[in-house]
Amino acid sequence: MSDLLERLRGRGWRMTAQRRVVAEVLDGDHTHLTADEVHARAVVKLPEISRATVYNTLGELVSLGEIIEVSTDRRAKRYDPNAHRPHQHLVCSRCGAIRDVHPTGNPLATLPDSERFGFTISDVEVTYRGVCPSCAS
């Protein structure tokens, strides 16, 4: 975590209490939080932090590549602090639980040239859906 703060400072980020709190929340063991969940946890540590600041800070962290936006359902975006290792997501279609997973092979290679329609493809997102053990039992 202090790593993250150091990296951000090194990139010219002005270090404020609000940004520190958001980074701390993301570094907790609750991954894949929504923006409002991040806000709720941040408010515990810093009651006057505003929703707009949380949204701004999350957006900045995303554009800096420190966290990843995930949208496994059509509800709120979720934020994944595990940005430094490529991975995909496995989602329970009942309870919405999310796990990071690491498929074999290169997902980009599955799309033949004839199906690329001239696009320059840079990224692939794979979402596996199913029922988790708790919901199945």
Place this chain on the structure above:
Amino acid sequence: MSDLLERLRGRGWRMTAQRRVVAEVLDGDHTHLTADEVHARAVVKLPEISRATVYNTLGELVSLGEIIEVSTDRRAKRYDPNAHRPHQHLVCSRCGAIRDVHPTGNPLATLPDSERFGFTISDVEVTYRGVCPSCAS
């Protein structure tokens, strides 16, 4: 299209002008419309159709498996009438254009057992992202 209406009638759907119009809109050559786009087109044919009816009808068509919900960005859901042939999506990250694509292999097979965490996996969504030829030029 009359096929679709027949299938729906066969499943006990009460056939109303509103449902017919929504089905007709989806059957047009504009695929991947948002709910509000469907509503806008439906209003042209049936001015008094309400937004709630369009949302309800789309939801029913999805649960009947006649259309597919697609969420390639975090804006509105889009509806894909191409539900009867498995496919994935290729999205332009600049203009948002969407193409149906057909990757090789079985995307489910890319997740090893050790990465399934006891989930019973039933579905995989793959979204390829890149820049389309028009945006690249």
Place this chain on the structure above:
DNA sequence: TCCTACACTAGACACTGTCTAAGTCAAGCA
């Protein structure tokens, strides 16, 4: 034709996210 359960409408409401104007403060500099 009549009846009734299902469908539709208008509009309020909820959730998520964005924007703005005004105030605050981190950090560089004297």
Place this chain on the structure above:
DNA sequence: TGCTTGACTTAGACAGTGTCTAGTGTAGGA
């Protein structure tokens, strides 16, 4: 250390998408 400045934060309005409800309408069977 104290000043200055522009980046940052705040509160709250606003926008887009989707859901829900109460009252009304109507498709389709008897």
